[in-house]
Amino acid sequence: MAATEITIEPGRHDIVITRVFDAPKERVFRAFTDPELFKRWNGPSGYDTVLDRWEAESGGTWRYVSRGEQGEFGFRGVFHDVVPNERIVQTFEFEGMPGHVCLETATFEEVDGRTRYTGVSVFQSVEDRDGMAASGMESGVNDGFDKLDELLREQ
Amino acid sequence: MAATEITIEPGRHDIVITRVFDAPKERVFRAFTDPELFKRWNGPSGYDTVLDRWEAESGGTWRYVSRGEQGEFGFRGVFHDVVPNERIVQTFEFEGMPGHVCLETATFEEVDGRTRYTGVSVFQSVEDRDGMAASGMESGVNDGFDKLDELLREQ
Numbered sequence: 001m002a003a004t005e006i007t008i009e010p011g012r013h014d015i016v017i018t019r020v021f022d023a024p025k026e027r028v029f030r031a032f033t034d035p036e037l038f039k040r041w042n043g044p045s046g047y048d049t050v051l052d053r054w055e056a057e058s059g060g061t062w063r064y065v066s067r068g069e070q071g072e073f074g075f076r077g078v079f080h081d082v083v084p085n086e087r088i089v090q091t092f093e094f095e096g097m098p099g100h101v102c103l104e105t106a107t108f109e110e111v112d113g114r115t116r117y118t119g120v121s122v123f124q125s126v127e128d129r130d131g132m133a134a135s136g137m138e139s140g141v142n143d144g145f146d147k148l149d150e151l152l153r154e155q
Numbered sequence: 156m157a158a159t160e161i162t163i164e165p166g167r168h169d170i171v172i173t174r175v176f177d178a179p180k181e182r183v184f185r186a187f188t189d190p191e192l193f194k195r196w197n198g199p200s201g202y203d204t205v206l207d208r209w210e211a212e213s214g215g216t217w218r219y220v221s222r223g224e225q226g227e228f229g230f231r232g233v234f235h236d237v238v239p240n241e242r243i244v245q246t247f248e249f250e251g252m253p254g255h256v257c258l259e260t261a262t263f264e265e266v267d268g269r270t271r272y273t274g275v276s277v278f279q280s281v282e283d284r285d286g287m288a289a290s291g292m293e294s295g296v297n298d299g300f301d302k303l304d305e306l307l308r309e310q
Contacts, residue, residue: 002303013168013277039170061214078214078233080246080256089256091235091246101235101244103258105279122168125258 004142013126015133017119023152024109028115029085031148032056032106041147044068044140057082061089068081077101091120100128105122159297163288168281172287175299180263180270180306184240186280186303187211187261190224196302199223199295217245232256247276255283 007016023027033056039049047068054062055078063076074095077087080103081089088106093099094137109116145146162171176183186192188211194204202223209217211234218231229250235258236244243261248254257278264271278284 014280059216069189076234078246080233080248087254089246089254091233091244091258093235099236100256101260103246103256103277103279105256116171120279122258122279124258124275124277125169 004145006138006141008129011126013122013124013129015121015123015129017117017121017139019117021115021117021145021149021152022113023115024113025085025110025115026115027152028110028148029150032088033082037151039064041151042066044136044143045143045147055079056088097131100124100131101126102128102132159300161293161296163284166281168277168279168284170254170276170284170292171277172272172276172296174272176270176272176300176304176307177268178270179268180240180265182307183270183272184263186306187243188237192306194219196306197221197299199291200298207281210234211243252286254286255279255286257283 002020004017026070031041035051035054035056038054039051041077042049042064043066047066050065050067052063054064056062058079058081060075060079060082062079064076066073066075076093076095077091079088079090081087085108087108090104093100093101102121105120107118121132123132159172159174166309185194190206190209190211191194193209194206195277197204197219198221202221205220205222207218207220208220213236215234216232217234218229221228221230227308231248231250232246234245236242239264245259246256247259248256257276260275262273264273276287278287
């Protein structure tokens with residue numbers, strides 16, 4: 001329903017993504033943390049998310065493989081903070097580019113029964129940020145959030 | 156011995172710190188990861204580092220309290236990567252400002268028996284970065300690295 005806004009300003013280390021979901025924040029937060037829900041919507045169309053580890057709590061680690069037509073792509077990180085219904089702070093690394101890590105902060109704000117998600121990713125360098133921006137990340141995010149909209153329409 | 160260089164450019168998310176230590180990188184790396192060595196040099200003069208948790212390995216968590224004349228200050232995070240003698244990637248949060256987290260990347264390069272340390276910290280916002288820069292962080296880093304120089308002169 002609502003469009004994803006992705007802000008990538010020249011010369012900065014960050015990517016900021018916002019989207020409004022038509023569900024209370026408890027349900028949106030659960031879809032970001034519950035492994036059975038997360039794997040149903042994460043990633044681009046045509047790709048399955050295979051969770052290898054998913055400890056969605058402060059101090060936990062995570063790893064998944066995104067499997068599709070063009071092969072398998074591993075991603076991994078650690079959860080710095082998982083604050084129920086409020087905030088998730090985690091590291092994120094694409095295993096195809098080892099050593100390049102970003103810090104992702106997701107916040108959830110409820111307004112009139114809907115939830116505004118804000119995701120801030122900060123990268124180790126502007127070059128890393130630009131590389132991520134050029135990787136097709138944008139369509140992956142949009143595909144995933146469209147699937148999440150569908151999931152949230154259930155029940 | 157060598158001076159610390161701290162680079163803080165206006166309008167950016169990062170702080171870059173470099174320093175050359177007069178020891179091979181195995182010894183410098185050990186001083187950053189071994190709990191008994193780390194607590195001897197970390198932090199400003201006049202403060203003791205009391206380690207609460209220190210799992211210096213990929214996926215581990217850490218927490219310490221810096222205890223001195225002006226009180227006790229807690230810090231905590233998770234280790235995304237600990238690559239022996241090469242690189243440490245971890246999150247860092249001052250418990251006095253909860254929810255403000257940065258991503259720190261330490262790399263160790265050996266040149267002629269000395270070790271060049273580079274620390275890149277990226278913050279969730281430019282404002283957070285500016286707040287850290289204004290916090291007296293610079294003298295804390297310098298004090299700590301002077302103590303580390305002393306420690307490396309032993310044996």
